[in-house]
Amino acid sequence: MTTDERNFRSSYYEKVGCFSVEEKKSLDKLLQDDIRNLAKLKHFVYTYTVPAQQRSLLWSLIMGIMPLHKSNTEYVREQRRQVYEDLLRAVTVMRCVDLDSRSRDLVLYKMWLLENNRLLHSNIRAGAQADDNHFVEIVRTLLDIFDDEVETYWIAKEFYQYTRDLKKECGKLKELTQILLKREDIGLFYRLEKLGLFDINSKLLENWYITCFAGVICETMLVKIWDKVCGGAKKIVVFLFLELVKDIKSLIFDLSSQEELKALIETVKDKDGVIVNKAIKSWHSNNSEVEYAH
Structure with a gap:
């Protein structure tokens, strides 16, 4: 064979x-x-x-949510559950959430704010609102992937921390995006550049990278990308973006603004996994070549 x-x-x-x-x-x-x-x-x-x-x-x-020592797994799992239940009880008693509503993402978000001592205090730190939106997008995606809300809450918290590393490296990731796009499709690069996607003040590409395309790609397919992110593959978000824009290239040339680009890309769910699978294959093929210093 x-x-x-x-x-x-x-x-x-x-x-x-x-x-x-x-x-x-x-x-x-x-x-x-x-x-x-x-x-x-x-x-x-x-x-x-x-x-x-x-x-x-x-x-x-x-x-690091569960211990590497197998004998300690059940004990730690129970401790995690108790913390979750304490937080849920607290936001319920404080009437910060409506448990009868279907907004489970907002319930977990309020619990996260409480755990970080931010629920009852205004936060004027620059970028705090955007960071909160990133957490909510991640929670929404994970709620569609996992059934247990306890594990979903803990995984959401830790995956969010993973994305903080992506945020720190967004400059390098955006630079890598431009290098690869120029090599693979110079015409598409110039079109995206004309739309202002690579402008220093544009946060559109940065937000997609930081959330690892949560809410954009179908959850059942996106999870294969998040597997790699958990393994330490930060650059894979670049390859997902490249395959995504190449897939809808003809439609991008009809656009006249970033707002239209955002709306278009967020309609591409990739339910059959074609884009995600191409991105993983391309990432594997180029992995050694595109390494940059951390």
């Missing part, structure tokens, strides 16, 4: 939710070890697509 045929089959099996026996056995062993190996766990999410049923545990271990 040729390499291309193996790659095609592997890609197809992952798309329909099947994984190679070797990968599944490898992951099962990693999770069953008495002391899980953090480096190997990160390598797995960095290299492979994570099975949905094991994603929450795998992310929780990598993010």
Whole structure:
């Protein structure tokens, strides 16, 4: 069997939710070890697509939500649940949320504000409102991925912290975007530049990168990108953007403003995963070439 045929089959099996026996056995062993190996766990999410049923545990271990020592898992899980319930009870008693409403994202947001001592105090720090919006977008996406709201809350908090690193490196990521786009499609680059996407005062691309396209790409497909982010692959958001704009290139040339660009891109849900899969493939192919100093 040729390499291309193996790659095609592997890609197809992952798309329909099947994984190679070797990968599944490898992951099962990693999770069953008495002391899980953090480096190997990160390598797995960095290299492979994570099975949905094991994603929450795998992310929780990598993010430090759950302990690497297997014997301590149930104790720590119970402690996390108690903290969640205490926060939920507090915002309920304080009448900060309406538990009968369907705005579960806002409930978790209020709990997060309380935990960070910000619920009852105005925050005038520059950029605080934008940061809060980033957290809410992440929560909304995770609520559609995971069923357990306790684990969703803890994963949202830690994934948000991951995005703070992306925020710090947005300048480098935007620069890399321009370098790769000039190489791959100079005409598209000039069009996006004319729309002001790369202007120093434009926050549109930055917001997409910081939230890892939460609310833009369909959650069931976006989660494959977030697997890589959990493994430390910050630059993958650049490749997702490149594949996204190349996919709708003909429509972009009809636009006349950033507002129209934002509206267009946020309609591209990629429910069949074509854009996401191309982005992951391109990221793997270019990974060693586009490294920059951290």
